[in-house]
Amino acid sequence: MAAIFNEMHDKAEQVRSPYLRIDEWLGTLKKKDVERATREAEARFRRQGITFAVYGNNEASERLIPFDIVPRVFAASEWRRLTAGIEQRVRALNAFIHDIYHRQEILRAGRVPQDIIINNAAFVPEMVGVDPARGIYAHVIGIDIVRISENEFYVLEDNCRTPSGVSYMLEDRETMMHLFPELFLRQRVAPVENYPAMLRSTLESVAPPACKGEPTIVVLTPGIHNSAFFEHAFLADEMGAELCEGSDLFVQDGFLYMRTTQAPQRVDVVYRRIDDAFLDPLTFKPDSGIGVPGIFDVYRAGRVTIVNAPGSGIADDKGVYTYIPEVIEFYTGEKPLLKNVKTWRCSETKSLQYVLEHLSELVVKEVHGSGGYGMLVGPTSSKREIEAFRAKLKARPDNYIAQPTLALSAVPTFTASGIAPRHVDLRPFVLSGDRVRITPGGLTRVALKKGSLVVNSSQGGGTKDTWVLED
Amino acid sequence: MLGRTASSLFWMSRYMERAENLARLLEVGHRISLMPGRIEGHRDEWRSTLLSSACEQPYLQKHSEVTAEKVIDFIVFDEDNPTSIRSVVRTARNNARAVRTALTRDVWESINSTWNELVTIKPQDMTKDRIPVFLDWVKQHSMSFRGAVLGTMLRNENYYFSQLGNFIERADNTARILDVKYFILLPKPTDVGSDLDAHQWAQILRSVSAHRAYRWFYRDSAYKPWLVAEFLILREEMPRSLLFSYQWIFTALSGLAALHGKTYACHTQAGEILSMLRNGRMEDIFQSGLHEYLQQFINANNALSMQIGRTYNFP
Numbered sequence: 050m051a052a053i054f055n056e057m058h059d060k061a062e063q064v065r066s067p068y069l070r071i072d073e074w075l076g077t078l079k080k081k082d083v084e085r086a087t088r089e090a091e092a093r094f095r096r097q098g099i100t101f102a103v104y105g106n107n108e109a110s111e112r113l114i115p116f117d118i119v120p121r122v123f124a125a126s127e128w129r130r131l132t133a134g135i136e137q138r139v140r141a142l143n144a145f146i147h148d149i150y151h152r153q154e155i156l157r158a159g160r161v162p163q164d165i166i167i168n169n170a171a172f173v174p175e176m177v178g179v180d181p182a183r184g185i186y187a188h189v190i191g192i193d194i195v196r197i198s199e200n201e202f203y204v205l206e207d208n209c210r211t212p213s214g215v216s217y218m219l220e221d222r223e224t225m226m227h228l229f230p231e232l233f234l235r236q237r238v239a240p241v242e243n244y245p246a247m248l249r250s251t252l253e254s255v256a257p258p259a260c261k262g263e264p265t266i267v268v269l270t271p272g273i274h275n276s277a278f279f280e281h282a283f284l285a286d287e288m289g290a291e292l293c294e295g296s297d298l299f300v301q302d303g304f305l306y307m308r309t310t311q312a313p314q315r316v317d318v319v320y321r322r323i324d325d326a327f328l329d330p331l332t333f334k335p336d337s338g339i340g341v342p343g344i345f346d347v348y349r350a351g352r353v354t355i356v357n358a359p360g361s362g363i364a365d366d367k368g369v370y371t372y373i374p375e376v377i378e379f380y381t382g383e384k385p386l387l388k389n390v391k392t393w394r395c396s397e398t399k400s401l402q403y404v405l406e407h408l409s410e411l412v413v414k415e416v417h418g419s420g421g422y423g424m425l426v427g428p429t430s431s432k433r434e435i436e437a438f439r440a441k442l443k444a445r446p447d448n449y450i451a452q453p454t455l456a457l458s459a460v461p462t463f464t465a466s467g468i469a470p471r472h473v474d475l476r477p478f479v480l481s482g483d484r485v486r487i488t489p490g491g492l493t494r495v496a497l498k499k500g501s502l503v504v505n506s507s508q509g510g511g512t513k514d515t516w517v518l519e520d
Numbered sequence: 521m522l523g524r525t526a527s528s529l530f531w532m533s534r535y536m537e538r539a540e541n542l543a544r545l546l547e548v549g550h551r552i553s554l555m556p557g558r559i560e561g562h563r564d565e566w567r568s569t570l571l572s573s574a575c576e577q578p579y580l581q582k583h584s585e586v587t588a589e590k591v592i593d594f595i596v597f598d599e600d601n602p603t604s605i606r607s608v609v610r611t612a613r614n615n616a617r618a619v620r621t622a623l624t625r626d627v628w629e630s631i632n633s634t635w636n637e638l639v640t641i642k643p644q645d646m647t648k649d650r651i652p653v654f655l656d657w658v659k660q661h662s663m664s665f666r667g668a669v670l671g672t673m674l675r676n677e678n679y680y681f682s683q684l685g686n687f688i689e690r691a692d693n694t695a696r697i698l699d700v701k702y703f704i705l706l707p708k709p710t711d712v713g714s715d716l717d718a719h720q721w722a723q724i725l726r727s728v729s730a731h732r733a734y735r736w737f738y739r740d741s742a743y744k745p746w747l748v749a750e751f752l753i754l755r756e757e758m759p760r761s762l763l764f765s766y767q768w769i770f771t772a773l774s775g776l777a778a779l780h781g782k783t784y785a786c787h788t789q790a791g792e793i794l795s796m797l798r799n800g801r802m803e804d805i806f807q808s809g810l811h812e813y814l815q816q817f818i819n820a821n822n823a824l825s826m827q828i829g830r831t832y833n834f835p
Contacts, residue, residue: 097625098617098632273617282620292621296835297522308523310677310832311780 054198054458055470056121067124067518070235075119075461075468083118083463086228090116093227099220101276101506115511116221118228121460121473121493125239128517131194131202131477132487134386137377139190139479142207142364144380146186149363150176160379161372166363170417173325173360175332179349182255183482186358189248189320190479191215191492194387196458203388203455205474207373209365210357211322214492214512215478216280219244219287221514222490237519239489244478245287251482252288252318252356259304259352264317266290267307269298271323271339281322290320300343305353318354319344325359367416367450368394390455396447404451405442408435411451412502413442426502428454457502460513462495472496474504475515489517521677523833525622528615529678530685530834533669535612536631537689540662542605543655545569545697546595548726550651553588565723566591572700572727575603592651597643605658609638622678626668634661677779681832683772688825691765692818697727698752699814702745721748728752728760749810750802762817763797769824770794776832786827793820 052060057068064072091113094100100111123131148154149166156163166172191212193205222241226233249266256264270281272294285292297307298316306313321328327337332345347353363369371392377385393400395413404411413425425438442449459470477491493513494504504510549569566586570576575594578601583590598604602611613635620628637657646654666686673679701724721743725731730751734740737757738747756763773790777783805813828834 095636096629096633098620098628273614278617279620282617286621291522291525292619293522294524294618297524308833308835310521310523310526310681310776311782 053456053470053472054196056196056458056460056473057470059199067122067127067516070232071120071122071461074229074232074235080467086118087116087463089228090118090224093224094220097220099216099279101279114217114506115497116224117462117471117495117497117511117513118225119461119463119468120225120232120514120516121475121495122516122518124518125520128489130386134202135192135194135477135479135487136485137381137383137386138192138204138207138373139187139481139485141373141377141380142190142209143185143187143481145376146209146358146361146364147184148380150179150186150360155376155379158379160375161369165368165372169363169366169368171360171362171366171369173363175345176358176360179358180351181358182257182351182354185255185481187361187364188251188255188356188358188481190481191476192479194475194477195455196475197456198458201388203390204373205390206367206370207365208476209361210324212476212478213277213280213322214476214494215244216283217512218478218488218490218492218515219283221492221512225514239517239519241488241490244488245284247480247486247488248284248320249288249290251480251486252320252354254482255354255356256317257351257354259350260317265315266318266320267293267298267316269293269295269319269321269323269341271295271327275322277322284320295323295337295339295341298341298344300341300347303347303350303352305341305344305347316353318356320356325362328355328359367414371450390452393451395442395449395451400451401442401446404449405439408439408442410454412454413438413449413451415448416450417448422507424503426454429500429502454502457496457504460493460495462497462511462513464497464499469499471499472502472504473513490515521622524835525619526677526681526832527829527834528619529622529681530828532612532615532619532631532685533682534685534689535608535615536662536665537686538603538608538693539605539612540659541690541693542573542595542603542608543658543662544727544729545573546592547652547655548723549588549591550655551726552723568700569595572697573603574696575601578602592646593643596646596654606638609635624668624672626672627665630661630665630668634665637661675775677776680772680775680779683768684828687765687768687772688821688828690760691762691769691821694728694752694760694762694765695814695818695821697724698749699811699818701727702749702810718743721745724748724752730758730760733758746802746806749805753805754797754800754802763794766790766794766797773828784827784831786824786831789820789824789827793817793824 057065057072059065094113094116100113145155155161156166187209189212191208191214193208194202195205196202218241252266253264266288268281268285268290270278270292272278282292291307293307299306299308305316307316323339326334328340329342329345330337330340331342344353348355371394374385374389377383393404395401395404404413409427411427415423427435457472457474460473461468462471473493473495475491475493478488480486493515494510495513496502496504497509497511546569549565552565566588569591570579573595579594582600594601594604596605599607601607613631616623616628616631669682701720722731725734725748734748734751737751740747751758751761753762755761756767758764770790773787777787
């Protein structure tokens with residue numbers, strides 16, 4: 050593994066310019082101030098109910114995602130470079146999904162193998178020939194990005210289905226402004242609070258052709274037991290949209306309606322936070338109790354917009370991921386600005402052999418896994434863990450991909466033994482509608498355990514406020 | 521507004537009101553069990569507590585004998601009991617979570633902190649001496665919730681549905697306490713006028729936090745059955761009486777009618793119950809039977825609750 054890039058201190062132990070003020074501030078902070086602030090932040094999150102349910106535990110164990118008070122900072126110029134790459138990537142992803150469900154030019158051109166698309170669980174045949182408003186499929190994308198040096202950013206994953214975490218981006222900022230208002234007086238930090246308004250504009254811009262006048266927007270949630278329920282309620286509230294469960298919506302005479310205390314009301318745009326499979330029991334999983342029977346037919350008829358479009362997952366599948374640089378070149382004619390991580394597909398004999406020989410250096414993930422479950426991080430695993438994983442990998446090689454262990458950048462973080470660097474990633478939230486909108490900031494996740502590279506909240510990761518400085 | 525949102529607001533308030541009423545009932549039960557010399561009939565007290573809180577059937581399925589410890593545990597903590605304090609606060613909070621967008625921050629934080637604190641209280645820590653403090657805590661939190669509703673919610677649909685839940689529950693509760701304690705516990709004519717009798721009446725009033733109010737209002741040292749009944753049924757000055765509850769219910773329904781520009785069958789039903797209470801006379805009520813009167817009221821109140829649900833598309 051290469052040397053770790055510390056975002057606050059460069060190699061000469063000089064403070065990098067975006068962190069100058071943070072460095073000064075940290076010098077003035079006393080341990081007890083930090084402890085008090087951390088306690089206040091936690092009390093704030095708990096009081097507001099910003100908790101997530103850990104699956105398999107009962108409701109008494111709603112957890113908080115730990116919040117670290119040291120912000121992660123980007124200079125305006127760094128952010129501009131990053132967003133250029135992000136915008137290029139999301140435009141290509143949407144063009145790709147459109148193509149896959151229409152003429153499949155990229156398959157005909159042989160740039161992506163047909164087999165990997167057609168036989169993919171994330172490919173939704175029912176979407177073939179459907180024309181969503183403005184040709185946009187993945188309206189909300191959360192791209193997971195890691196940094197390994199001053200100028201090297203890698204995309205780990207494109208979350209094109211129902212990415213979550215944006216409420217943490219917003220609440221982390223609120224909390225920082227509440228706890229340390231003076232920090233925001235010392236320098237200009239680009240605000241993130243416009244995200245809900247931007248989301249609303251994006252949703253309005255993709256209202257279906259059948260909608261005349263101001264569109265009625267709803268957020269569709271699986272309900273209060275979902276781990277991201279707080280975020281669903283939060284976004285609905287901030288957007289001024291109704292928060293619906295499947296049973297609140299129904300189809301009649303070819304349109305979608307919600308049950309209100311008065312006459313049924315037409316719904317034009319559904320920002321759904323439930324998976325494709327559960328969306329419509331008449332089209333997908335017949336035993337889904339959280340979907341809306343018949344919604345897919347209304348969608349096909351262009352009378353409602355579903356955000357993100359069903360079938361968008363084809364663009365963030367881990368098997369398809371390895372082809373994204375090709376995808377970007379194919380649709381934009383440009384070289385990708387953001388790099389992909391080198392990936393071995395274990396389904397290929399040669400790759401599998403390489404992976405088996407280098408397990409202690411690699412990260413191995415399930416093709417369809419998420420949340421940091423079921424993965425091996427070679428360098429931080431014991432011999433026994435590696436051998437146990439080897440057996441699983443041999444039994445089902447096509448279920449895995451492998452990547453080199455990246456030296457994720459580190460940012461100062463409060464730990465039991467004072468300030469110490471901890472590894473981070475970044476999930477900016479990208480909106481596509483009439484145009485591409487990117488909030489200056491995102492969700493920074495931090496691995497709180499020393500040396501750990503797994504930032505997922507389900508695996509003990511925390512979050513940080515993410516700053517983009519203005520020029 | 522979504523029908524489900526209206527329903528959640530209604531049930532959120534209903535369950536918070538119920539938590540408070542359960543705490544009052546237990547307070548009375550606990551008080552009796554501490555009485556020196558043990559007033560005769562105290563064992564029935566726990567049975568009547570179970571009856572008034574509509575918990576007797578589920579309790580008897582789980583326990584064969586009625587003891588103070590078991591009843592308290594069952595009504596406070598038992599998760600198998602859907603109307604234990606713990607269960608109703610949880611249900612209230614789940615309803616509140618589902619309609620976060622319809623609540624003010626103060627209302628949400630009040631109900632959320634109640635639940636967050638409640639889950640840290642362990643049944644094994646609830647020794648006898650800590651019960652009164654705990655029950656006070658429950659009442660205070662229910663009142664802080666109600667204060668947040670009254671003080672911060674816009675007078676719109678959200679508020680009206682929440683008020684409906686609150687007062688339908690309160691009316692039901694007051695009617696049931698009066699019915700159970702009066703009809704079931706005082707059937708023997710020999711008891712009338714005895715110490716036990718006076719004691720039972722004091723309890724009924726305590727269950728609705730009205731024993732002092734009664735004295736101020738009637739300036740009477742003795743508890744007279746018809747006055748106690750009148751106080752809890754027909755007096756609009758008494759905030760837990762049936763008439764008081766129905767005035768609020770009627771106001772909330774009128775508010776909805778003004779917003780929607782429509783009245784429905786539930787408006788007629790509520791109007792009929794209200795005028796029955798306004799025009800009621802204690803002589804008539806006792807003549808035709810207090811128990812029958814209360815049963816009829818409880819049924820009409822339930823029917824109204826169901827009708828409201830149907831009218832406004834509760835799921």
